[in-house]
Amino acid sequence: MKKIKRVLVCAAVIAVCYLLETTIFRHLSLASITPNLLIVVTSSYGFMRGKKEGLFIGFACGFLRDLMGDDLLGFYAMIYMVIGYLNGFFRRMFYDEDIKLPLVLISASELLYSVSVYVFLFLLKSDFRFFYYFGHIMMPELLYTILLTLVLYQIILHLNRRLEEEEKRSASRFV
Amino acid sequence: MKAKNQFSLSSKYWLLILSLVCIILMGLSGFAGKSRGVLSWIAGYTVVPMQKGINYVGLWMSDVSDNFATMEDMKKENKELKEKVAEMTVENNRLQQNSAQLERLMELYKMDQNTADYPKVGANVIASENSNWFTRFTIDKGSNDGIKTDMNVLSGAGLVGIVTEVGPTWATVSSIIDDKNVSSMMLTTFDKCIVSGDLKLINEGLVKFEQLENNENEVKIGDQVVTSNISDKYLQGLLIGYVADIGVDSNNLTRSGHIIPATNFHELQEVLVITTTKEELKNRKE
Numbered sequence: 001m002k003k004i005k006r007v008l009v010c011a012a013v014i015a016v017c018y019l020l021e022t023t024i025f026r027h028l029s030l031a032s033i034t035p036n037l038l039i040v041v042t043s044s045y046g047f048m049r050g051k052k053e054g055l056f057i058g059f060a061c062g063f064l065r066d067l068m069g070d071d072l073l074g075f076y077a078m079i080y081m082v083i084g085y086l087n088g089f090f091r092r093m094f095y096d097e098d099i100k101l102p103l104v105l106i107s108a109s110e111l112l113y114s115v116s117v118y119v120f121l122f123l124l125k126s127d128f129r130f131f132y133y134f135g136h137i138m139m140p141e142l143l144y145t146i147l148l149t150l151v152l153y154q155i156i157l158h159l160n161r162r163l164e165e166e167e168k169r170s171a172s173r174f175v
Numbered sequence: 176m177k178a179k180n181q182f183s184l185s186s187k188y189w190l191l192i193l194s195l196v197c198i199i200l201m202g203l204s205g206f207a208g209k210s211r212g213v214l215s216w217i218a219g220y221t222v223v224p225m226q227k228g229i230n231y232v233g234l235w236m237s238d239v240s241d242n243f244a245t246m247e248d249m250k251k252e253n254k255e256l257k258e259k260v261a262e263m264t265v266e267n268n269r270l271q272q273n274s275a276q277l278e279r280l281m282e283l284y285k286m287d288q289n290t291a292d293y294p295k296v297g298a299n300v301i302a303s304e305n306s307n308w309f310t311r312f313t314i315d316k317g318s319n320d321g322i323k324t325d326m327n328v329l330s331g332a333g334l335v336g337i338v339t340e341v342g343p344t345w346a347t348v349s350s351i352i353d354d355k356n357v358s359s360m361m362l363t364t365f366d367k368c369i370v371s372g373d374l375k376l377i378n379e380g381l382v383k384f385e386q387l388e389n390n391e392n393e394v395k396i397g398d399q400v401v402t403s404n405i406s407d408k409y410l411q412g413l414l415i416g417y418v419a420d421i422g423v424d425s426n427n428l429t430r431s432g433h434i435i436p437a438t439n440f441h442e443l444q445e446v447l448v449i450t451t452t453k454e455e456l457k458n459r460k461e
Contacts, residue, residue: 015225022302022313023226024233032378032441033307051186059193066200068222068304068313068347074200081197085190117308132375137307 002167009159010045010057017041017152018064033137035144036110037152038065042080043109044102044156046087047094058084079116083109096161102153103146110145114138219317219342226302227315234444277362293410295329295447296320301345308374310350310440314448317344321450325408329447333414333437334402338448346448351415352377352440358406359384359415362399364392370400370415370434377440381419385431394421400434410453 017037025034038061046054062080066073087105094101118133184192296316304311316322318341328335328348334357336350351357352372359370368387376383384400398418402409414437421432 074197
């Protein structure tokens with residue numbers, strides 16, 4: 001039962017972030033750049049809950065994007081999934097109260113995402129203006145995403161903490 | 176503590192399995208083309224209605240943030256606008272003369288199809304593809320309203336793009352600035368060229384054109400560029416933009432340069448969809 005609840009909460013978080021990203025932030029874009037909320041979700045579940053969960057959440061986030069875009073199906077799913085998985089390696093270093101590690105990890109994830117989009121969708125089409133894209137798309141997106149991370153991460157952390165408490169409580173009841 | 180369940184796979188294997196799924200999906204969608212059938216329809220019925228709702232909230236919020244623009248800015252803008260009105264009046268007079276001239280020319284060339292003649296349907300942009308790398312968006316009209324793939328999409332000012340995917344109540348539009356090539360021509364000389372978008376240029380408010388024949392026909396800055404009669408997806412005579420600069424290529428055979436698009440791609444709210452496709456038009460003629 002607890003597992004189902006967790007899955008539902010995760011699904012809701014992903015759906016809300018995706019919808020916000022495609023609708024409201026389209027109007028609130030700074031310098032025509034929108035933040036990447038799904039990477040925050042993927043990355044934070046990765047280092048909060050471990051490799052496996054990061055992997056699944058990443059897959060779900062990426063797949064949702066694939067469905068609505070018209071590129072190759074499975075492309076974003078793969079990128080997000082790998083990012084979620086890599087974040088899972090840092091679970092042992094993660095403490096609730098520490099904000100530095102999450103910020104660093106989320107920024108790194110965002111950068112990794114941007115660079116892989118550039119490499120696979122632009123560099124392979126022999127578009128070599130990496131530094132232009134770096135300055136005009138990757139960095140603004142990174143900054144905007146970090147700004148929103150400060151808010152969104154707290155929400156995800158809070159949700160996760162409550163779920164974990166509940167799971168602990170119900171586990172001790174059955175001992 | 177006992178192992179919870181022996182059947183749970185370690186994360187390494189899950190990564191492998193899901194990667195394979197992704198790769199297979201990429202392969203399949205690469206071969207199968209644009210159609211993705213069931214999945215896309217599910218998304219269309221669940222995600223799109225929610226996007227429609229939230230979009231109104233977003234519109235309202237951007238209105239509110241616009242209201243914060245200070246009085247001073249407004250005054251300055253007002254002054255600028257007044258100057259612009261004067262400028263425009265002069266411009267308008269000139270254009271009216273031009274349009275009379277154009278009408279004559281069109282008759283001469285027997286261009287009986289004008290953009291105004293195509294039947295159009297208005298639609299709202301409800302969501303953007305959430306990526307800063309591409310300009311694709313979803314509109315709130317679909318096959319129920321008679322939208323089909325390959326229909327041309329216009330803003331009030333000029334060509335925006337083309338419908339790539341259609342659901343019952345929504346459709347995805349891919350814009351011409353996503354490194355798509357559009358066959359086009361100079362309205363003054365009827366010389367053909369290729370217009371294509373570019374991420375770097377569009378941030379500077381430009382798109383580029385290439386392969387314009389280097390002949391004696393003079394192309395001036397400010398000349399209109401429209402879709403050509405030989406394009407197999409775009410209808411003839413849709414305004415793309417105005418020539419910003421032009422130069423002769425090093426091969427001395429062709430000319431290329433930049434165009435200021437008539438559409439502001441970053442602030443699309445309403446669009447017009449032309450409900451005739453080039454395909455239908457061709458078949459009708461035959």
